Amino acid sequence: MSLKDTLITRITASGPLSLATYMAEALLHPAHGYYTTRDPLGAQGDFITAPEISQMFGELLGLSLAQSWLDQGAPAPFALAELGPGRGTLMADILRATRSVPGFHASAQITLVEASPTLRAAQIATLDGHNITHVDSTAQLPDAPLWLVANEFFDALPVRQFVRAGDAWRERCVGVQGDALTFGLGPEGPQPDLTHRLDDTKDNDLIEVSSAAQNAVREVGGRIAVYGGSALIIDYGDWRSLGDTLQAVRQHAKTDPLESPGNADLTTHVDFEALAGAAAPAAHSRLTPQGVFLERLGITKRAQVLAQGLTGDALETHIAAHRRLTHPDEMGNLFKVLGLFPTTASPPPGLSE
Secondary structure (H helix, E strand, C coil): CCHHHHHHHHHHHHCCEEHHHHHHHHHHCCCCCCCCCCCCECCCCCECCHHHHCHHHHHHHHHHHHHHHHHCCCCCCEEEEEECCCCCHHHHHHHHHCCCCCCHHHHEEEEEECCCHHHHHHHHHHCCCCCEEEECCHHHCCCCCEEEEEECCHHHCCCEEEEEECCEEEEEEEEEECCEEEEEEEEEECCHHHHHHHHCCCCCCEEEECHHHHHHHHHHHHHHHHHCEEEEEEEEEECCCCCCCCEEEECCEEECCCCCCCCCEEECCEEHHHHHHHHCCCEECCCEEHHHHHHHCCHHHHHHHHHCCCCHHHHHHHHHHHHHHHCCCCHHHHEEEEEEECCCCCCCCCCCC
16 A cells, blocks of 8 residues: 555544655655655755765865864863764765864764665764764664754655634644545644744734754754854745745656555745744844855855866866756855854854844
């Protein structure tokens, strides 16, 4: 039985599912979930992330984290962590770029938060030669100084959607019509946690709320506030959620998010305001476009150095990668960067308060 058939049977018996429950099943179902059954990255997968585009991305993030570590007194030991590490490419680039930073590798306890057995295996292969520890969630991160990166992690966490109806809200749910999954709205009801959104929304406006994202960043911010460290969160989204941003991608093309659960990646835009609030008492940086962040860290100079040894197609690919990561019409403005750090420290390099 397919996951779609399983969900139809479940909904028929027990009623509609919240979008968050549907997303969790579609992405992480033990037997049929998108992330638990495949490697979704790269040309043979369904999408490509920044670390797969160019080594420059991970190198600059690594140097930002290492400088932040030095600025906070180079505590040892410390946790060097990544949320949703994909194939391990980003962490490999971070480690390569920081190998000459005195004491950084010797003090780092590499910790990867990964739920997918398939991707855990890929990470172990990519990071061969490094001592790494896998954990299932941010709640299992070490109680220690924490330097962490999360690239395209929070966009894949389940969200609930609510549509405003006067001073109340109706939850958008997944139901069944015939032999198909379909969206519908639940009954009107109060949502005390959304009272603050009555000031900036009107009837029929839709907002998205991710308890999973807030819980995850709460663990990260709590450790940084107590033990020190910093975090770089890179994702697409904006300061505040407004509108339906759910999308499904399969084989590098958009598809219906309800058509084939378990066979397409599901994401939503990140609500960075909610992340910053949940991370308190850790401080947060100003939300910064990815292109601006990378330019502040010197990506153009790094690109010029790497270009000196390239010709022909390799050079053209390199130039295109630099543009894709930084140009406002590509990932430069769509993706944003939020930094977390102790109130007694400065933001990681590339970011400002």
